Amino acid sequence: MSTSPTTRSPATATSPTNCRSPDLEQCFRLTPDALTLATSKRTPATQLGWAVQWGTVRMLGVFQADHPTRVPERAVDFVAD
Numbered sequence: 001m002s003t004s005p006t007t008r009s010p011a012t013a014t015s016p017t018n019c020r021s022p023d024l025e026q027c028f029r030l031t032p033d034a035l036t037l038a039t040s041k042r043t044p045a046t047q048l049g050w051a052v053q054w055g056t057v058r059m060l061g062v063f064q065a066d067h068p069t070r071v072p073e074r075a076v077d078f079v080a081d
Helices: 021-028 032-039 044-060 073-080
Strands: none
Touching: 021 044, 021 073, 032 044, 044 073
């Protein structure tokens, strides 16, 4: 057994397009600190975008800079609620 830390690459990570309810709950539910950061953004659209990207980073382990719009509508709806 290796003692090196496990890393998740985009190639092996769960895709946000295939997210299930437990994945949504685990990755896209904002902690109180993350909620404070999200609500500090200027507009509601920016707040939502920040929160969705936060969840994507938690799910994939990387920021999805080249395709930020590939997050499923289901995840956006979850964060918006």
